């Protein structure tokens with residue numbers, strides 16, 4: 001049985017030469033199904049599928065796991081970013097400096113929150129925004145900087161905060177991929193004014209549909225975000241607050257998390273640390289096999305990690321020569337891969353009006369040409385990792401079998 005997220009190339013195969021899907025969690029669901037069913041049954045018995053108590057229960061569990069003063073459950077990581085930017089005080093026309101190499105939602109969220117994204121290049125040995133590039137991008141309209149923690153590690157938060165402090169910028173984190181990542185014991189998303197988590201199914205902690213959360217230690221940011229996710233109100237109906245003459249204090253929308261998603265997430269959160277450990281084991285196995293191979297430019301375990309920080313491998317990203325050739329070869333062998341990200345954001349059509357040109361942000365552009373994500377998830381077998389590595393070795397040694 002394959003999840004619907006298995007790559008198409010891999011779904012037809014079975015047995016000895018079975019393929020390796022890019023992502024699959026059917027075994028996880030089989031194993032923890034009793035716990036998931038238990039939490040879901042409570043939601044079904046309660047009959048409150050939206051604005052019920054399960055979201056609040058999951059939020060408290062997430063606060064315990066992350067150490068956040070506030071976790072606010074929402075319907076996606078993307079909406080969490082929009083709410084975070086608005087709650088942190090972004091005003092129309094404000095500029096927000098973001099990395100050019102990231103998922104598109106980092107920058108579209110800025111637009112949806114009324115701001116203007118300004119792109120900065122990434123650091124030389126890593127995937128995060130380059131603090132010097134942030135400093136160079138500051139104008140008198142800059143209000144915030146939004147570093148992104150990608151794949152398996154934090155961005156340079158010490159460097160980013162130094163630049164932000166010097167220019168009076170608010171730091172908000174796109175920590176959508178960063179559950180479990182910490183710096184000096186502080187969880188990602190709590191290293192500035194606030195951050196987000198995405199529970200998209202393929203993320204380290206995945207729901208069975210879309211869901212996300214906002215993390216913050218700031219009471220006012222949390223309070224505003226809770227209102228924004230629910231039509232700008234602080235209660236279920238206007239009538240529930242007869243003493244408040246004008247309960248609509250902000251123009252909100254509907255960004256609420258479903259209680260059934262919260263039920264699944266609550267069950268999976270109990271296994272998160274074991275999942276993270278399993279990911280680390282598999283990631284090290286890839287590194288040990290691929291390190292130093294001709295054609296392989298960098299394995300993630302060899303990139304520098306800053307003191308006091310841990311790695312959580314959400315995506316195992318290798319940097320290789322002939323990336324598209326390798327991806328095609330692996331696809332032909334039934335092995336799923338992904339390109340994160342095929343095009344840097346400053347060259348995306350939706351930002352063409354901002355006037356960037358190819359060559360403007362060379363490190364981001366180079367990573368888009370060389371990076372390939374290999375299958376990595378707790379259900380993946382060691383033998384599957386070996387099969388992927390065998391195929392990569394054959395590709396660069398010019399052998400067909």
Ligand SMILES: *Cc1c(COP(=O)(O)O)cnc(C)c1O
Nearest residue numbers: 076077078103105176177198200
């Ligand atoms: C997944 C992701 C998002 C968006 O989260 P969704 O839950 O899919 O909306 C935003 N930023 C980054 C870096 C992501 O990886």
